[in-house]
Amino acid sequence: MKATSFLLIGVGVIGLIASAFVVHSHASPVAASPSLLKNPQTGGLRLAAAGAISFGPEGLLIIAEQRMGSVVAVQTGDVGPVQKLKQRVDKVPELIAKSLGATAENILINDLAVNPMSGLIYLSVSRKPDNAASVVTINADGQVTTLTFDALPWARVTLPGVTSAKSTNITDVACTADRILAAGSCNEEFASKIFSLPLPLEHGATASVYSAETYHVAHGKWETRAPISSFIPHEENGKSFVVGAFACTPVAKFPLDDLKSGAQVKGVSMVELGSGNRPLDLFEYEKGGKRWLVTHTQRFHKPLFGPSEFWGARMDMAYLNSDKVNEKATRRDTKKPSGPEGIEIVDALFGAVQVAKLDNANAVVLRDHEGALAIETVELP
Amino acid sequence: MKVVTDSWQCVPWLGAILTILCGGAWGLLFYFQNFQRPEFILEFVRSPDGHTNGTARATCANPSARFWLERVVREQISLKSYLHVKAEGDVISNGVSAIESETLSGMVVIGEYSLTFTPTLPLRNEAMLEVSITGSFPRGVFIQTWREPSLGAKAVVAEAVAKWYPQIDLSDAPVPANALRFYLVFSRPMTEGEIFRHIRLEDLTDPKLVKNVPGAFREVELWSPDNQRLTVWLHPGRQKAGVNLNEDEGAVLICGHRYRLTLDRNATTITGVGLRRDTVLEFLVGQPDQTCPNPAKWKIQLPKITGTRSAEGGYISFGERLDWAMIPSAITIDGQPLQKRFTSDGHPIGSGIFNDGSSVWFVADAGHHFIEVSPDLEDMAGNNLSRPFEVDVSLESNARPVERKPVRIEFEVRP
Numbered sequence: 114m115k116a117t118s119f120l121l122i123g124v125g126v127i128g129l130i131a132s133a134f135v136v137h138s139h140a141s142p143v144a145a146s147p148s149l150l151k152n153p154q155t156g157g158l159r160l161a162a163a164g165a166i167s168f169g170p171e172g173l174l175i176i177a178e179q180r181m182g183s184v185v186a187v188q189t190g191d192v193g194p195v196q197k198l199k200q201r202v203d204k205v206p207e208l209i210a211k212s213l214g215a216t217a218e219n220i221l222i223n224d225l226a227v228n229p230m231s232g233l234i235y236l237s238v239s240r241k242p243d244n245a246a247s248v249v250t251i252n253a254d255g256q257v258t259t260l261t262f263d264a265l266p267w268a269r270v271t272l273p274g275v276t277s278a279k280s281t282n283i284t285d286v287a288c289t290a291d292r293i294l295a296a297g298s299c300n301e302e303f304a305s306k307i308f309s310l311p312l313p314l315e316h317g318a319t320a321s322v323y324s325a326e327t328y329h330v331a332h333g334k335w336e337t338r339a340p341i342s343s344f345i346p347h348e349e350n351g352k353s354f355v356v357g358a359f360a361c362t363p364v365a366k367f368p369l370d371d372l373k374s375g376a377q378v379k380g381v382s383m384v385e386l387g388s389g390n391r392p393l394d395l396f397e398y399e400k401g402g403k404r405w406l407v408t409h410t411q412r413f414h415k416p417l418f419g420p421s422e423f424w425g426a427r428m429d430m431a432y433l434n435s436d437k438v439n440e441k442a443t444r445r446d447t448k449k450p451s452g453p454e455g456i457e458i459v460d461a462l463f464g465a466v467q468v469a470k471l472d473n474a475n476a477v478v479l480r481d482h483e484g485a486l487a488i489e490t491v492e493l494p
Numbered sequence: 495m496k497v498v499t500d501s502w503q504c505v506p507w508l509g510a511i512l513t514i515l516c517g518g519a520w521g522l523l524f525y526f527q528n529f530q531r532p533e534f535i536l537e538f539v540r541s542p543d544g545h546t547n548g549t550a551r552a553t554c555a556n557p558s559a560r561f562w563l564e565r566v567v568r569e570q571i572s573l574k575s576y577l578h579v580k581a582e583g584d585v586i587s588n589g590v591s592a593i594e595s596e597t598l599s600g601m602v603v604i605g606e607y608s609l610t611f612t613p614t615l616p617l618r619n620e621a622m623l624e625v626s627i628t629g630s631f632p633r634g635v636f637i638q639t640w641r642e643p644s645l646g647a648k649a650v651v652a653e654a655v656a657k658w659y660p661q662i663d664l665s666d667a668p669v670p671a672n673a674l675r676f677y678l679v680f681s682r683p684m685t686e687g688e689i690f691r692h693i694r695l696e697d698l699t700d701p702k703l704v705k706n707v708p709g710a711f712r713e714v715e716l717w718s719p720d721n722q723r724l725t726v727w728l729h730p731g732r733q734k735a736g737v738n739l740n741e742d743e744g745a746v747l748i749c750g751h752r753y754r755l756t757l758d759r760n761a762t763t764i765t766g767v768g769l770r771r772d773t774v775l776e777f778l779v780g781q782p783d784q785t786c787p788n789p790a791k792w793k794i795q796l797p798k799i800t801g802t803r804s805a806e807g808g809y810i811s812f813g814e815r816l817d818w819a820m821i822p823s824a825i826t827i828d829g830q831p832l833q834k835r836f837t838s839d840g841h842p843i844g845s846g847i848f849n850d851g852s853s854v855w856f857v858a859d860a861g862h863h864f865i866e867v868s869p870d871l872e873d874m875a876g877n878n879l880s881r882p883f884e885v886d887v888s889l890e891s892n893a894r895p896v897e898r899k900p901v902r903i904e905f906e907v908r909p
Binding site: 161162180181182211212213214215221239240241242243244245247258259261263275276277278279280282284298300301302303304336337339340360388389391413414 | 548597598599600601603613614615616617674675683685686687688709712713714715716717718719720721723725730731734739741742743762763764765766817819820823870872876878883885887
């Protein structure tokens with residue numbers, strides 16, 4: 114009896130010791146949300162390219178495989194709580210390179226997005242010379258981690274018209290409550306197209322994509338099919354629009370309601386920012402009772418508007434409701450930091466090669482710091 | 495596989511006491527299951543030619559450790575952090591420099607008795623790899639490390655060649671001053687991201703002074719999915735009338751001037767190899783083209799027939815250069831895209847385009863045939879069948895909706 118008790122106690126002790134070493138740190142697979150993904154895949158996602166990225170509801174990450182003309186939606190499971198970046202992170206390309214078997218000069222950072230639900234920073238990157246693509250995250254502590262897709266549900270849709278030679282280069286992606294939007298330009302005909310992909314995104318569902326060839330009127334006389342460089346979805350009086358910035362730098366507005374497949378959508382120029390600029394990012398935020406549209410831009414002509422070719426401006430979104438359009442569209446005063454009223458340069462964005470909204474008070478920027486790209490949070494005016 | 499570190503830390507006396515307390519064969523089994531050091535055999539997953547993308551598989555070699563590995567798997571412990579792969583040096587370059595050693599990002603899949611690590615991005619070329627497994631097992635901690643040169647995916651080191659399209663020279667008809675697009679076609683997939691550092695446009699009009707044309711391109715890289723074709727836009731904002739860049743900077747091309755497009759040899763393939771030579775295209779510039787292509791004006795030279803078969807090909811001449819890349823998909827003959835094909839007995843059928851984009855050849859047997867042209871087909875200046883590139887919306891004639899439908903041309907080949 115005594116011996117049996119001793120044995121049981123011994124085994125119990127062993128069990129307790131053993132359990133002390135069991136670390137339940139396994140990352141649980143993310144359950145696919147039927148409202149976001151239809152016929153989702155799990156695991157096995159290899160990105161052929163990683164260009165523009167953006168976030169939708171419930172941590173849904175939208176990735177443009179720009180050269181392939183396809184859009185990938187990944188349910189990251191990254192749903193908060195919000196933890197903002199605590200301090201500047203230096204030498205970001207070097208940190209990324211270390212985990213991807215490369216050197217810093219061989220890493221290209223293609224886009225930046227912040228998950229509004231968590232504050233986690235996402236970067237789409239590619240490696241030279243082999244164009245291998247990946248997504249990395251930077252958390253509040255500045256820790257760089259490669260996003261692994263093995264336990265994440267995802268879906269991919271290739272835009273219509275893509276062949277082995279012909280493709281739609283996706284310039285930007287965005288997500289609304291009920292659809293994913295993509296803008297792109299063809300590598301053959303001169304056309305600017307907006308693609309609307311309904312949510313839940315169905316894996317492989319090319320047939321459910323709607324496209325609209327877009328035009329806008331420059332100077333009231335000439336019509337152009339210039340490609341949209343960057344855009345945001347915009348709601349106004351219950352109607353849906355895309356607000357896009359073009360290589361020729363007007364900000365134009367396109368109606369999206371009743372979008373029919375193959376339709377031609379004609380937009381109107383609302384604000385001219387000045388020539389010689391390449392729009393990189395757009396976002397909106399609300400402050401002081403006003404909604405502001407921020408354009409982040411690279412200037413490729415002299416003179417520069419400040420200490421860097423990379424600069425940003427904000428405009429009062431009331432301009433988007435103005436009846437002064439096309440040839441009468443408001444023009445930014447390119448000789449001054451601000452003007453007319455409600456349009457001004459955002460000093461905090463000078464030098465930023467990538468910009469993304471964090472919240473209504475802050476943006477995250479990637480810019481040069483002492484010879485290497487650093488990521489930091491800046492305050493919005 | 496060379497093992498460089500192999501350690502096992504536990505409390506051996508505790509094992510001995512417990513074995514005595516438990517007694518007999520069961521105790522002995524218990525001892526082996528708990529205290530015998532686990533051993534793993536590591537191998538890289540290799541292709542038949544001996545190369546690897548960095549995928550490493552560690553298989554548990556001894557039965558007692560398998561017991562615990564199975565337990566671990568059953569209890570769903572993440573072993574991701576237990577398997578580390580380090581690469582020394584720049585794993586991209588061919589010459590391994592062994593400057594630093596960093597932990598690679600990757601994914602671990604737990605098998606029945608094995609762990610498989612796959613790097614997030616495949617390794618390429620040679621690198622010194624260090625793989626270590628750190629195990630926190632019930633009675634101790636062990637670390638097993640291997641170090642071995644890894645031959646990454648076999649690198650194609652051959653140089654690539656490129657060609658500009660449309661292929662034209664100074665003796666050909668001039669390019670319209672409002673031309674929009676040229677294409678570069680490569681013999682191998684190319685590196686994205688910095689291609690415009692290697693492309694320049696020069697004005698050769700003054701034989702004593704070669705002038706670079708600044709801001710000539712819309713520097714957005716438009717690659718084909720296979721990275722073997724690049725669309726090079728002359729900046730549309732400057733080539734198109736009425737938009738602000740054209741008014742501020744002027745057009746890229748000037749009528750009557752002579753130009754040279756150059757892709758320098760330093761552009762690299764995805765294996766990091768440069769081009770064999772600079773790739774150049776010289777051309778003259780003529781008047782702008784602001785009219786839509788009109789298939790009704792195309793000239794069709796019918797094939798010559800021997801018996802019922804085409805003995806000599808026919809031609810369709812457009813009378814201008816159309817967009818070289820769009821022709822194969824935008825023009826069909828008898829419903830077939832332009833493509834050379836053969837019958838089972840080797841008789842040529844089908845069609846193809848000439849590299850200057852001004853005509854196509856085709857083979858057709860005796861009978862009725864038709865050509866269909868997409869309304870989206872453009873010429874070099876971006877004018878398509880439905881509308882010119884530049885539309886003056888202040889003109890009443892341009893206010894009406896544009897009708898976009900294919901154009902059909904029918905023809906008869908007689909024996």
